[in-house]
Amino acid sequence: MSTIELLFALLKGLRVTLTVAFFAIALAFVLSFVVGxxxxxxxxFIRAISTIYVEVIRGTSLLVQLFWIYFALPIIGIRMTAMMAGIIALGLNGGAYGSEIVRSxxxxxPVGQTEASIALNFTPRQRMWRIILPQAFVxxxxxxxxxxxxxxxxxxLVSLITLGDLTYRANVINASTMETTKIFTILLLIYFLIAWPMTRGIEWIEKKLTVGRY
Known part of the structure; x- marks a missing residue:
């Protein structure tokens, strides 16, 4: 197959990859703040439950978590699609690590910020939302x-539960063409091109929020 043909064959899995990534990131973001x-x-009790969740997720493999959600839960009657299992596994895993970002x-x-807001007679909610969280978010x-x-x-990893993402497509095409180097080089470039604007976007937001702060 030509490079263009390989590219279009791989891109059939792009929608799945982007869908899983988008919803998993959204779930992880919400869980990060809730658990943080x-x-x-x-x-x-809340502190204990949050700690148990973080320690269990961080102490086990994402791959095992994915397999457990997709293959083990149906045994006790909880069934879900491969896409849903992938989103939940990635979201739960990301949420555990993200909660530590929020907490830390x-x-x-600085403690002085809290002390100043107390002196101004702010309520605990006002202290968090008006003083602490805006600084912490940056x-x-x-x-x-x-x-x-x-x-x-x-x-x-969702390719391992038969979800037709980019990696799944790459493995299928590789099995029939054996053009391993070309296929996985293209795959690397696709992932990089997806990740690059995500990285630049975060940097842009950070610059906007720090204008005038330092």
Missing amino acids: FGRLSKIK SIISV MMLPGFGNLQIEILKGTA
Whole structure:
């Protein structure tokens, strides 16, 4: 096959990769804040549940998590499509790591900021949303940029549960043509071209939010 033919054959899996990546990143972002705040909660039960979730996810393989959701859960009656399993596995995994970005960024805000807001008689909610979180969010951006790239790269694993993403298409084409070097070089370039604007986008947001701060 020519390079152009290989490219178009691979791009048949692009929609699946982008769909899984988009929804997994969205889920991870939401979980990052929910669990991150949970780990900072004054309520012991919420803090314990959040900690258990983070430690279990970070302490086990993403591949095993994906297989468990797709192959083990149906045994107890919980069935889902391969795409849904991929989104949930990647989202849960990313959320655990993202929650540490949120938690560490919040506690990195200088204590003087909190003390000043207390002196101004701000409520705890006002302190968090008006003073602490805006500063912490800027610190979170580089970590979230790396996290979304890791989730994008993790989408390659969904090919192992028969989801026809880019990597799945590459393996199928390679099995029939044996043009391994050409196929996987093109695949590398496709992933890079997807990741590049994501990275630049985070950098652009970071620059916009830091204007006038330093």
